[in-house]
Amino acid sequence: MSRYRLIKNNIYGKIKMIPFPPRAIRHAGGSVLSALLGPTNTGKTYRAVERMLHYGAGMIGLPLRLLAREVYDKLVLKVGKQHVALLTGEERIEPLDVRFWVCTVESMPLDKKTPIVIVDEIQLALHAKRGHVFTDRILNARGTIETWFLGSDIMGDVLKRLVPTATHYRFERFSKLHYTATKRLEVLPPRSAVIAFSIGHLYSLAERIRARTGGVAIVLGALSPKARNAQVELFESGQVNHIVSTDAIGMGLNLDVRAVYFAALHKFDGQQLRALEPWELGQIAGRAGRYRKPGYFGMLQDSSEGLRDWLIESIENQHFAQAHRVYYRNSDLCFDSIVDFQHSLRDMPKTRLFQPAWNLPDERAFQGLIQEADIREKASSREGLQLLWQVSQIPDYRQDSDSDHHQFLAYVYRQLVSTQGVIASDWLRRRLKRLNRIEGRIETLLQKIAYIRTWAYIAYREHWVENPIHWRSEIADIEDRLSTTLHEQLRQNFVDDAARAKSDFIEPQGVHQKGNCALSDRGLLGEIKHLCFVPTSWALQIYGNKNLRRSVRAIVSSVVDNLRTEVASEELELFSLKSSWIYWNEHRIARISKGRTAFSPKVSIMPMDLVQEPLRGKVFRKAQMWWNECLRMLSEELDPPTESPHLSALFFELKQSLGVVSRDKINNLWSKLSREERRVLKNREIVLGRKSLYSKRIFQPHLWSTCMAIVAYQKQVSVDKLTSSVLWTEADLTKSNLGYQKVGSYWMRIDLWDRVVQEHFRDPSSLRPISWLKCDEDIWIALKEHLPVKSAQAKARRRKKNRRHRKRKQTSKKT
Template sequence: MTGPHPAFAPATSRQSGVIHAVLGPTNTGKTHYALTRMMAHQSGIIGFPLRLLARENYERLVKLKGERHVALLTGEEKIIPPGARWFSCTVEAMPLDRKVDFVGIDEIQLAADPDRGHIFTDRLLHARGKGETLFLGAETIRGLLRQLVPGITIETRERLSRLTNIGPVNLTRLPPRSAIVAFSATEVYAIAEAIRQKRGGCAIIMGRLSPRTRNAQVALYQNRDVDYLVATDAIGMGLNMDVDHVALAALHKFDGQNSRALTPQEVAQITGRAGRGMRDGTFGTTASCPPMSQQLVKAVEDHEFEAIKAVYWRQTALDYTSPETLLNSLMRKPPRPGLITGRTASDLDVLTGLMQMDDIREVARGHRATELLWDVCQIPDFRKLGDGSHTRLCARLFLDLLKHRRIPPAWMEGQLRGLDRLDGDMDTLMHRLSGVRVCAYVAARTGWMHQSRQWQERCRAVEDRLSDTLHERLKERFVNRRATALLRRPEPGAASEALHAVTPQNRIIVEGHEVGQIVGFTMQIDTPADSREGDLLRRAGRRALRQ
C-alpha cells in the first residue's frame, strides 16, 4: 500500500502536536519507549519496517490493552476490531487517513534506502499525530531531520551495553550463544551444515522465512536447544535475542543490483544484536572473511558514522487522468534539497509492463480505471522470479476487478490449492510461502473479495501449515539434538557435569540421549551420524561410566 492517501493532508498544511525523535544505536530501549508513549494517548498508530515486528508488537499491545482495543495492519494481515484505538502496522500499511493522537515511525533512517526509502520519507514529511509524533532511528539522520522537519526536538540515547571487537574466530572455535551472519541462502546453508557437523546444530534466520517459522527457529535458539544461530542480515532489524557474539562471514553483500561493501552503519546494525540490556557483547569475523579494518572497528565500537546526506523521495500527489499522466506524475523530480530519486520500485516496473499490454491499454482509461491499475501495481512481488509472471498476475487481477469489481473466489481457491502442499525441499516450501503471501495481500485489500475475512483466515491456515513443515525440515537438516546436548556447556551457576544414567538394560544415557550400552566390561557406542559424533559419544560415555 504505497499509493497516495487523499484524506491525509501534508503535515505543513495541518495542525499537529509536538514532533520529536529519539536516535541512537541498537539496544537503547527506543521501541519500548515508543510503545509507552503511544499508550499514554487515547489513540495511536506506530509503523514498523517488518511484518514480523508489527505482529510482535501487536501481541505486546494486546497483552497490555486487550484485543478489543488493538489493531494489526500489514500487507497480508488486517485485524481491526470496531473499538480499536492503537494500531501496530508496517510502515507501508499505516492508515494515514485516520486521525489519531500519536503517530510513531520506527527505523526512520530507512528513508535513505534506495528501494523502500521513498515510503519512509513520505511518512517523515506527512505522517503526524494530533498530540505527538515520534521518529525512532539512527543518529546518522539527525541533520536531515532538522532540515526537513522544522521545529523537531531530538534526543540521543546511549547504548545500554558495550560492543567490543575480538577479531576473526574460526567457525569451530566460536563461543556458544553466537550468531553467524552470511548474505545469501547458499552461504547460510553451507555454514549451518558446518556448524551441525562441528557443534551439533543451529537455528536459521532468513528474510524469506515466514514470521511463524522465524519465531519457531528463534525459540529453538532461545530455549537453548541449540547454541548457535546462522542468519542473513535480516537479524539486524529489531530481533532481540540472547546473543553474546556476532560473527560476520562476509563484509560484502549483493543489494539487488551490485555486490558492494557493507557500510559501517550496516555492520553496526547487525553486530549490535550482540549483548542485551546491560550485558556486553562482542563481534568479529569468521569463516573465510578477512578481519575488519581498524577504521571500521572504531566506527562500530564508538557508534560514529557518516551522516546521511539525502533521503529518497517519490511523488504521492498522483494524476489519475490516464496511465500516461500517472506515470508522468510518478517521475517528477524531488521538490527540495535533501530529497533524491531512488531506484525504480517494483510497482513502477509493473505499471510500465502493464501499459505495454494491448488488453490493458484498451480498458485502462479514465480516473477510476487508472487508480485501480495503480492499486493493483502495489501487490508486492514476494516471489521475485524475474520471469514476468508477477506482471501477468497483476494484469489478470486488474481485468477481473475492473469488470466484476471483485476477484473471483475460484481464482483464490485454485491458488491456495496449488500452494497447500507439504512435499518438497526447504527452498520449495519457502517459494510456496511467498505465493501464499501474495494471496494474503490480495485477500486483505478492502473491497477486492467477497468474504475477505474468511479468505484471510484460509491464507493464514495454509501459511501456518507450510511454516510448521519448514521449521521441521530446518531442524532435520541442521540440528543433531544428541550432539548438541552432549556438547553444550553448562550455564553459569549450573552443575559442571552432564546428567547421566545407566538403565537396567545397560543402556548409557547422557543428558536424556542414549549414547551406547555396556557389554561385559566394554562400552559399545551407538552408530554415529559421522566420525566426529562418534568421538563425542565415546567421550560422553566414558565420563558417565567414570561416575
C-alpha cells in the first residue's frame, strides 16, 4: 500500500503518525513544507498536535481564540502547564520554559524558532477582513524542520503557486454526510444543531425549541471561552438535546451532533448581506456526524431559502470549486514617514494570485487618526508612527461606529505618547468599574464581554499600562464573572430546569466561591456581596433556600471568624468610609442616612444574612462607636477655641459649610477680627484664600472622608471618589459645596487652587503644580488657560511695596 493510502486511511489510535517522505523538497530555509487538505472530521488538527508532541516542541496558529484555548488545554494535560504558552489578542500565558506555542494566527510570534510550525484553516485566506494575515503566514511562517498547512482542499491550486515546494496530502471524511428533507422546528430529531446568522433570529428559534423540548444550548462567536464551554457542556452532557448557533460552530467545535439544519443561507458580514460560499456551508454542515457516525444536514421548513441540487451534491461529497485568488497586504512596512508607510501598505507583488485587502478596519482607523493635527505631529517620528499603527490595530470587538472607535483610539494614543507614556490607571479603573457590574440582560452581558475583550487586548500589549500584571488579573476576573453570569442567564432563559427538578430539595455539591459568586458543580448558585447571599431562581427551585444558605455559610466561615475576632478587640480602626457607607474590608456593614442635623445622622445595619446573632449586633454597635468618634474629631476642628463672639460666628459658618465657606459670607466678620483673633485662626491652620475661607486640616484623609460622608447622606449623592482626588474631571453640582473650585472643564480642590495660583503668579512657566495635582503636562497646560492673570494694578502695587521695602532697608543700614 502506498504512503498516500496509509495517510488517507489513518484512524485515531490505529496507525501511528508516519514520517513524511524523505524525498520531500525542502524550503530554502531548510523546512519541509506539507499541506494537509480535506474537509472536516478528518483528524487534521489531531495529527498536527501529535506531530508537535513527537518533536517535543512546536507552534500552531489557529483561527479562533476559543479553538486556541481548547488546544492549549489538551497540551497542558499532556505536557504540563509550565511548557505551554497561549497567545491570543485578549490573553497571554507565557511560562518560563515554553516548548509549545498555541496562538491565534494574528498573534503568532514568527521570531520564535520551533521544529514545526502549523497554520490551521488556511482557507480563511479567502476572508475579506482576515485573509491577508493567513496569506502572510503561508508565505512567511516556517519551522526549522517542518511546516504544515491545514485546511480545505479548495486551497490546493493556490498553494501550488504560493508554495510550490509543498507536498500535498488529501484526507477523506471518516463518516458520510447525507441530505435530509426540510424539517419543522417542532419535530427536530435529538442531537440536532440549528444555524442562524442574526442574534434576534437565533433567540427566537431557541425560545421555540425550549418551549417544545424543555431546553436548548446557545453558541455565539461573542461568547467568552468559559461561557462557550459551559453551553457546550449542557449539550454534551445530555441536559439538552438541541443547540442553536451562528457559524461559529463551523471551526473547531467537536460536538456529538447528528444533524445540522440551516435557518438561513445569507449573513451580514459587517458591510453587506451576502450569500454563504459553498465551502462555508460545507464547513458548517460537516460538523454533523463525528468520527464514524453518519451526519445529516438540511433546511428548516420555516426558511424561505433552499439548497439547490448541485449544492447538496457538493456538500455531501465535500467537493468544491478551487480558489484562484487570496487576499494580500504587505507586511514589510516602512515607518520613515506617514507617506512612505501608506505607500508600503499598498505595495503588491505583480501577480494575479493576490487580491488587495483594502478598506480594512485598521486602515480606516489609521486614516481617521492622522486627520487630527496633534496626532499627525506625534506620528512624524518613526517610533510615533509605529505606535500609531499598533493602536490602529486594536480590534473593534464592540462593533461601534467608525467615528466612536476612532475617538477611543485617539484617546489611547494621546495617553501613550504623553509624558507618562502609559494609559492612565484612573481612566482605566473608571471604565472597568462600569463593566464590573455583573447584572443585566443577555444583550448587556454580551456587550460588556465585548468591551472587556478590548481592554484585555490593550492590557496585554507591552508597556501600555502601569502594573500590567494587576490589570490583566482584574480584567480576567471580570470576564470570568461576566461569563458565569451570562451562562446562568442563558440557562435561565433557555433551559427549563424546574420541569426536571425533583419535588424534594437536594443538597448542592462541590460548593465553592470564585470572586463574588457562589458556584456548585452545576453552575452559579448566587452572588455573595457584603456578607449577604442572593440566590438565583433556578438554585432556589432545585436546592431550596435552607440548603443553599447552609452551604454558603460554610464557604464564608473563615471571613465571619475574622470579623468576630476583630470586633472582640478594643481597636476601633477596622472600619472605613466610602460615600455614605461604612465598610469592613470590602464588605458594607452599615449605611449612614439623613438625621435631624448634619452631625446627628441615622446609622442602620446592613442585612448581612451570612452573619448570625449575636455577632451581627456587636458589629453594629462597634460601627456606631467608630462613626461617633469620626464626628467628634471633625467637630473638634470646627468648634471655636475661645468665647469670642466674632470667632464663634466665624466657626459657626465654617461648621455649617464643613470647613470651607465662601468669602462673600464672612467678609464683614473678617474685617471685625482683631490681631489676636487672627493669630488664633492661624494657629488652627484656617486660611483666607482667594475664593474661600477654609481649614487646611479638613483635607486630612480621615477628616475629609467624614466630610464627604456627611455631604453624601445630606444631598443623597455618591462622592466616594472625591475622598482622595485633588483634581476631578466630571461635572457635578455638589462639588461647589465640597471645597472644589471650577477651572475650565476640571474641578480643583480649593487649597490646591490657592497654591497653584500663587505659584503661577510667581513663575508662569513653572511646572511644580504638575506634581501637586498629580496630572500630566497636557492637563496642566489646559488648566493654565483658565487661571487668573495678574493685573497691571497688582503688579504696580507689588513694585511700590518692593521699593518701600528697599528704602526702609537702606535707612536701617545708615542708622
